Amino acid sequence: MRMETPITYFYTKRERDVNVRVGFPQGLLTEFYPPVAKMLPAYKLSEKPTLKNSLLDWGRVHLIPTDRLTANIDDPKRRQLIESRMLTGLIPRNAGAFSHYYHARETDSALVQVHIEKSTDPKAPTLAPAGDYFEKFLFYRGVGNFSLPLKLTAAGDGRFELQNSGPDAFESLFLVTVDGDRLRMAEFDRIDAGARMTLVQSKQTSSIDQLHQAVVTALIKQGLYKKEAEAMVNTWRSSWFGEQGTRLFYTLPQRMTDELLPLEIEPQPDTIVRVMVGRMELMTPEDEARVIELVRKSAGLRKAAAAKAKKTGKRFSYTLPPELAELGRLAEPALVRARALTDDPVVRSEAQQLLRFLKARS
Numbered sequence: 001m002r003m004e005t006p007i008t009y010f011y012t013k014r015e016r017d018v019n020v021r022v023g024f025p026q027g028l029l030t031e032f033y034p035p036v037a038k039m040l041p042a043y044k045l046s047e048k049p050t051l052k053n054s055l056l057d058w059g060r061v062h063l064i065p066t067d068r069l070t071a072n073i074d075d076p077k078r079r080q081l082i083e084s085r086m087l088t089g090l091i092p093r094n095a096g097a098f099s100h101y102y103h104a105r106e107t108d109s110a111l112v113q114v115h116i117e118k119s120t121d122p123k124a125p126t127l128a129p130a131g132d133y134f135e136k137f138l139f140y141r142g143v144g145n146f147s148l149p150l151k152l153t154a155a156g157d158g159r160f161e162l163q164n165s166g167p168d169a170f171e172s173l174f175l176v177t178v179d180g181d182r183l184r185m186a187e188f189d190r191i192d193a194g195a196r197m198t199l200v201q202s203k204q205t206s207s208i209d210q211l212h213q214a215v216v217t218a219l220i221k222q223g224l225y226k227k228e229a230e231a232m233v234n235t236w237r238s239s240w241f242g243e244q245g246t247r248l249f250y251t252l253p254q255r256m257t258d259e260l261l262p263l264e265i266e267p268q269p270d271t272i273v274r275v276m277v278g279r280m281e282l283m284t285p286e287d288e289a290r291v292i293e294l295v296r297k298s299a300g301l302r303k304a305a306a307a308k309a310k311k312t313g314k315r316f317s318y319t320l321p322p323e324l325a326e327l328g329r330l331a332e333p334a335l336v337r338a339r340a341l342t343d344d345p346v347v348r349s350e351a352q353q354l355l356r357f358l359k360a361r362s
Helices: 077-090 096-105 208-221 226-239 254-259 286-313 328-341 345-361
Strands: 018-024 027-033 038-040 053-064 111-116 132-134 138-144 150-156 157-165 169-178 184-191 196-200 245-251 263-266 277-282
Touching: 018 027, 018 138, 018 150, 027 053, 053 096, 053 138, 096 226, 096 245, 150 277, 169 208, 184 196, 184 208, 196 245, 208 226, 208 245, 245 254, 286 328
Parallel strands: none
Antiparallel strands: 018 053, 018 263, 027 138, 038 053, 053 111, 111 132, 150 157, 157 196, 169 184, 169 245, 245 277
């Protein structure tokens, strides 16, 4: 299971220090910002990581309300310009392909500052260079081995069976299908604990903007501020909403979020609201059949390209067919699924070769 980019915002009317740590009992926290004071387990490139009992401890984090970044300038427009650049000058700049993550800054949350002292022990490992780090939130991500109680089965023809075997209800469910330029979505309020329900995909075409607004509204209902909900959706709008395939979005009960990612903040905040969105990718029977045919077609193209190369004496080369390349990060699991489903040795062999190509390219 991939845990993609949880962030923690802070809201305070005055400057204050807090101590913050987050755990991942069933996984490994792999990335974070600002730097932490302590990370467990200690990461070593020479050892295979253990996906359990992970911990990030930022130690002391200083919170600064952004309205404290003031300039003593008479002209209102000039003052606003200078104050805005105070903030943007402190936090890291947009970084190319990762710039979509910076939508998360578009909130009214406080600025966070982490100070890293220079180590006096030359042999002691350091997690970051000494200095001061500023951001609008605490960010982390990781991978884990844990199961969720939702099981979704594609029955074909736009019908899906959803089962909740857990003790909590799940709310704000969105079934989304992207097929070429066409997007369809169906929204469901909740599935109760221990319940089963049939999800039927809408036959009407929707837009990404309509899906965007529907999810934002659902996240506000779950407790996020409007700017937080907008920032969250803007972060993964281009990928989760635009990629080909079928997926189910849903919000996790806060009890489950607290269990998966225990968060400790001292002193204790007046209120803690945690909203986590789950995403489940799946292949419909129609998708499976289509991918198997694409792999079979690829085998034929590969054979023809090899024969042509042999005839002309040129070096043989073959890449992923465009139809499979369009699947993006989902190409690998689609090929694994196709290899497992088929009895055709030609398809199995071609799927394996395409998987090797993807691995070599990554």
